[in-house]
Amino acid sequence: MQKLRRHQRCPKCSTLNVIRWGVQNGHQRFRCKECGVMFTPRRPDISTANRFIWFRKWVLGKQSLASLSEESGYSERQLRRWFS
Ligand SMILES: [Zn+2]
Known part of the structure; x- marks a missing residue:
């Protein structure tokens, strides 16, 4: 079993307070709970x-x-x- 324990950081305010926000073009998207920015981390x-x-x-x-x-x-x- 593969465990994904990467903590994503918001590219704008760099908080770790981000949540998964669906998938787009096969890429996991995240949304920052602090500033609301949505982003897709580089692979x-x-x-x-x-x-x-x-x-x-x-x-x-x-x-x-x-x-x-x-x-x-x-x-x-x-x-x-x-x-x-
Ligand atoms: Zn943010």
Whole structure:
């Protein structure tokens, strides 16, 4: 059984107080209970796949965390958090 425990954050006021608000074009929509904005989060599996690419580069030892950070545009701390 897959458990979806991602907490969506409102893109406008960044509260976590959002609720599911139906599905549009196969994408889950959310609605913020604070400011009422409706939004569809970007597909999380794409960014996960991207992280994995960076992770592989790192594991293969071809690049240091610092150069990965430079190339990917993510901070070194962020990369370290993903890889740990
Ligand atoms: Zn909001």
